[in-house]
Amino acid sequence: MRLRLTSRLRPLQLQVALDRLGTTVDATTDRDLMLLHAQVPFKRVAECLKFLAELFTSPSFQVSEVAKEKTSQKLEYEKIRQDPMFASIADAWEATFPKNPLGHPVTGYPETIEKLTPQMLKKFDADTREKASLVIGIVGPQHENELIDYATSSFEKIKIAPRVERLKLGPSRNFNVLTRPLKVKQTTFAVGMVTSGISSSEYPALLLIEDYLGSSRHYLGVLTEQLREKRGLTYFASSRLSALRDCGLLTTFAGVKHEKVSEALSLMLKFIVELRDKPLPEKKVEQLKIFHRQAMGIMLEVPYQATTWLASNVFRGGKVDFESYVSDINAVSPETIRNAAKQFLTPSRMALSVAGSPPDHESLTHILREAVE
């Protein structure tokens, strides 16, 4: 709704104003934060910030516009669930955090979306602005004082009272398995593992585990090497760490021919479990550290990525100065990696989701049990 209209600007007026600024604005809602991000030619940053402030401070929840947005949100929910890769990753959250707010889809379910009213949205907006922290991240060529001035003058209306509600995990359980039959050409499966959060001491080790398994920074992880390069089982076998303030989810996923799911899943689990059972060689950990530092250095030269990293780390209690972030990475050892892996490689913290043509529930649980216990 924030990107749809404000109390001053009707939907079309708002979009025209953005085009005139040459700005691309988008929003991302995660389990614990909403990020509004804009990319703008640097000469127009002050105007853009004023605009973003208006989106935050003067939202409007007109009945007819809320109805339109609800339709959009239901479509987004369905779209994710008809693609086996997106569906299995989304389901991994639900399977790993059953009966917990973290397991709910960020879009909501079609039936919960339908029940939303303008009053509920208005109240949620007011509560959120009262309770949550606001972080403004700006990366640009101007002097920092100039940028800070722009930001403070644009957002002066906002009352900030930092307070974060701590999320609690549900009761322990054994290998939750969620399957979604789809008539598709190949099946995707995702293993979800509950990890510590961004402010924990294990976080640097978790980042290196993500790189070791294969991440967007470090494409050639052990999963790609073993499932794709050595065996030709899949085009993609990767991992993704979503670290929130208090906990996180490490997801590993791959798409394979229907009949290869069991084989590929067993292999994937074998390489994850090895992290718990024997320490990685010292040399390997050193290589991961060097690569991670260099990859982050390159990433942070991209303004959009730098602002996103900065804002979400401030919000979630992570490190924001690069030197101290790097010194945490430097301190990771084979043993800290093993300790971090021991924490999440337990039946109570693991779940599996399969979208496509899944094997039966029992054999999937059996594969998990065999590999992990």
Add this chain to the structure above:
Amino acid sequence: MTAMETHKFSNGLRLMLEKLPRCRSIGIAIGFPAGGRNERAEASGISHYLEHMIFKGTKTIKNIDKAFERVGANTNAFTEIDATVYLAECPKENALKTLEMWLQFLSEASIDPEEFEHERGVILSEYFLTEDNPDFLVDKNATLSLFKGHPLASTVIGTEETIKAISHRDMLNYFRYWYHPSNGVIWVSGDLTIDILIDCIEQQGDWAKQGATPIISYRTFKPERPSAIELHRPIKLVQIGLAFSSPTQSTEERASLQILGSLLSSGQSSILRRRLILEGEFTDRLRTSISSYREAGMLFTTFAIQPNKVSEVLAILTETVRHLRENTVRFKEDFENARSHAMGSFSVGIDRGMMWRTLLGVGETLRRGHFSWDELISSLESLSFKQFKDNVKEITRPERIALVLAGDIKKGAAKAVQW
């Protein structure tokens, strides 16, 4: 102004350096004009398959990813309809080492027969991914349909049948023919000087080799009739793809295509965003892409809707296209907004990262022989409303349109549309 330095080697290899003072990272792209358009129908997908094989290394270095990792370089590659581009981004201090490694891997690729067979499974998995994702599915079919009968009609990835049929001998021949230095373009972005790059390239013996340049048959694209494709799939939503072909000989034609993209669907206040999202309740998001090849360009937009909304949405699309074709004069204000959006998107787009920046640069150089960001931005800035209107009339002619519907749709729904 961007500082560009260029150098042409005696064998035809072109080097472009975009100087970015104080930048700590370097972007490198090496491209060849080898893409889907050069393939025989029965070997469709071979350029993309070759791109995968390059990552299988040389006789002495089997794992090139690990070799790049040791110098802190991220690598990637893209195969397009008219080019294949290999990319790296790395810290400045390892730029020459990273460039040397790419030059070596590209000239000495072993294309081992066993690895070749093994990779077929990976390529098939990627192909299935494009079949299972409605957005990809509609995208590749729109290209095929829009340029039917012309070499630009390529899916790039091929089909299940052609991927299974490509032989090791086909692959070796294709590699030797297309990956010759005389065909190549090297683009580097970062804080370096051109002299040290020239030295580095000249020291790689294979890259100084003389050789005949393969002939690419460019021929005029003459659209003949509108096309419509229906892909019946058991999915809950219907994915719609709308594509336009465009002439791209002049800078005005290319600028018009960019601005039309903003006006029609990518701008925040674009016509389709307004009609389908802001006013209607039809979709949540539109994805728009613009491709500009030597003989023609393509504007493509895709989105998902509920199956019971197909007729209404198709009516909106036809009305929009007719309106654009016949009443463009009414869009003066929208044109200016779209121009601002297109210029802003372009400026922030090239700052999306080194890989993206060098990919754009090398692609443009391969297609048009020269390139500068400033030239592209000033073509957007100087386009007159009259030129824009004339070009939009041409682009929205019915024979320049392809419509693709995928999902649980009524037979004949796409073919019934009259533009």
